[in-house]
Amino acid sequence: GAVVSQHPSRVICKSGTSVKIECRSLDFQATTMFWYRQFPKQSLMLMATSNEGSKATYEQGVEKDKFLINHASLTLSTLTVTSAHPEDSSFYICSASLAGGADTQYFGPGTRLTVL
Amino acid sequence: GQNIDQPTEMTATEGAIVQINCTYQTSGFNGLFWYQQHAGEAPTFLSYNVLDGLEEKGRFSSFLSRSKGYSYLLLKELQMKDSASYLCAVSKAAGNKLTFGGGTRVLVKP
Numbered sequence: 408g409a410v411v412s413q414h415p416s417r418v419i420c421k422s423g424t425s426v427k428i429e430c431r432s433l434d435f436q437a438t439t440m441f442w443y444r445q446f447p448k449q450s451l452m453l454m455a456t457s458n459e460g461s462k463a464t465y466e467q468g469v470e471k472d473k474f475l476i477n478h479a480s481l482t483l484s485t486l487t488v489t490s491a492h493p494e495d496s497s498f499y500i501c502s503a504s505l506a507g508g509a510d511t512q513y514f515g516p517g518t519r520l521t522v523l
Numbered sequence: 524g525q526n527i528d529q530p531t532e533m534t535a536t537e538g539a540i541v542q543i544n545c546t547y548q549t550s551g552f553n554g555l556f557w558y559q560q561h562a563g564e565a566p567t568f569l570s571y572n573v574l575d576g577l578e579e580k581g582r583f584s585s586f587l588s589r590s591k592g593y594s595y596l597l598l599k600e601l602q603m604k605d606s607a608s609y610l611c612a613v614s615k616a617a618g619n620k621l622t623f624g625g626g627t628r629v630l631v632k633p
Contacts, residue, residue: 450610500565
């Protein structure tokens, strides 16, 4: 149980284009989903918290107009990187949890984004 | 803010025991998680501590002392496949957000 999928696993795009990453909870309904970014040999940095049916809450320093998050259902959240630039190249990982307490977060397999 | 410190790297021999320490400073503490992450993969859940004491799960155990802001992950009977990064993460009561430490890379040698 508690499987989270992400699609695509890898994406290469040209500078200036937009990329959408999907995060799905496959066998449970996720009240909350989280988006992280991880640069090589660094730890995970939380970008935003996404609750179904409401606007995402972004961490300080994360541009909400550049990283668009939509949480349309209890099993799907999407992250769109708009007008991507090479410095946006990173490993993007989503996680999902059942409830708003200190419930365990289950992570998706991650999406490796490379912007040329 | 939150400060979470853990060693950068540790090396141990197959079959041995390794203890990874994590110290933290936070307000509104709501639990501490340990995750394992292999290179290029997402983290996988290992343990969760919210009360003081030791939680044992097979070869892995995790300890928490809230008064000292201290936790450790103990890996016993090390196997080659245990070579990975181990991430300590603290949960805050507001919003269930996790803040991760920098991770400890464990290298298991034959």
